[in-house]
Every structure is written in C-alpha cells, then in structure tokens.
Amino acid sequence: NAGVTxxxxxxxxxxxxxxxxxxxxxxxxxxxxxxxQDPGMGLRLIHYSVGAGITDQGEVPNGYNVSRSTxxxxxxxxxxxxxxxxxxxxxxxxxxxxxxxxxxFGPGTRLLVL
Amino acid sequence: GENVxxxxxxxxxxxxxxxxxxxxxxxxxxxxxxxYKQELGKRPQLIIDIRSNVGEKKDQRIAVTLNKTAKHFSxxxxxxxxxxSAVYFxxxxxxxxxxGLTFGKGTHLIIQP
Numbered sequence: 001n002a003g004v005t006x007x008x009x010x011x012x013x014x015x016x017x018x019x020x021x022x023x024x025x026x027x028x029x030x031x032x033x034x035x036x037q038d039p040g041m042g043l044r045l046i047h048y049s050v051g052a053g054i055t056d057q058g059e060v061p062n063g064y065n066v067s068r069s070t071x072x073x074x075x076x077x078x079x080x081x082x083x084x085x086x087x088x089x090x091x092x093x094x095x096x097x098x099x100x101x102x103x104x105f106g107p108g109t110r111l112l113v114l
Numbered sequence: 115g116e117n118v119x120x121x122x123x124x125x126x127x128x129x130x131x132x133x134x135x136x137x138x139x140x141x142x143x144x145x146x147x148x149x150y151k152q153e154l155g156k157r158p159q160l161i162i163d164i165r166s167n168v169g170e171k172k173d174q175r176i177a178v179t180l181n182k183t184a185k186h187f188s189x190x191x192x193x194x195x196x197x198x199s200a201v202y203f204x205x206x207x208x209x210x211x212x213x214g215l216t217f218g219k220g221t222h223l224i225i226q227p
Binding site: 035041042043044045048058059090102103105106107108 | 157
C-alpha cells in the first residue's frame, strides 16, 4: 500500500512551457484534491474531485486544469507556466468528502518556473 | 467561505516547556478542526483533530481545545522535545459540500535545547 504518490519530485520549467503533475493513490479513495503551498501562505486548494469524471474548482484554480478518468489518478496540468506558479504542490486524498474525513497528503512536487 | 487565522507565526520554547498555538475561524457552521504537522521538506501529516461535539481531546503529549462560542481552537504540546520542531497548521472545512479544507498560515515551532 503506497498511499498517495506524486511525480516528479522536482521540476524546472521555463515560462510558457506546459507540464503535468501526476498524483495516484491506491487506497480506493473517492475524494482527491490539489493544494499549492507558498511561504507564509499555508496550503490553498486548487482543484478537487469527488469521484471519477467529476471535478471542481477550489480557491486558486486559474492557470490549472484537472481531469479524473479513474479513481486512482488525478493529474494536474499547467498549460502555460508562469513564475507565479512557482510553488510546492501537494496532492491529497480521502475516503469521502464529508467533514471529518482525514486527508492523506502525497510527498509533494517542488516546481520552479523561470 | 471560511477564514482561518493562526497565531503566532513563529514560536520558540525551551525543551521540556509547553507550547500553545491558537487559531480562529469565521464560519460558525464548521464542526471539524484538524491539526497538521509538517517537518522540513516533508508532507503535512494529521496529528490530532477535534469535532464540535467535544471541547477537548488529548493524545499523549498533545491536546486540542475548542471554544465554539468564541470560534477558536488551540493546539497544546506539553513536555516539548526536539522532534516537535516543525511547522504546524490548523484547518477548518472550507464550506459546504466538498470544498476541502481552509488552512491557517502555519506556526514554525522551534524547540531550544
């Protein structure tokens, strides 16, 4: 049981490049989400999904796309990277989405946009 | 949506002393309050949580208290040890449905030897 996994661990992009951050979980969790973490800002929700085929926007969705074709995978796409997207990205999952559901975080992807 | 304020941003205590981190929230409908610990370069991990039907919850050296009337909750760590050094985040539900969690901005806890 690997839990929540993320790839890559670290990535450097040039402004305007695109890339996909991968997230997978093997706990059969319905709920998956993406957060970004910036110094002094805590974690902010980008997008979330309550199940395969269903996604929605969080607090800071601009510049990011997501899809959920399977229960296990929830990739985050940057279509045209900007320096403001330099951050650490965490994927999280939980069994459900009601209050009280423990969210399990992946190890994070550190992204630098030049 | 929910607004979570966390204080202090940095807390330095002597090893063996107690540490207290406080958070306030804005949505009176919130009823679940988790605390996460994040060590340098690692992922956030849940250390304790509390639901609104109780006022206090303990787990060994850590405890969380909740005052729903005042809309604040606190993390208490007693007999602090070097391995307690980390950034601690409080959180509350962002709103109705599946909006995830709104996090405080974090407290960097430093344990002085």
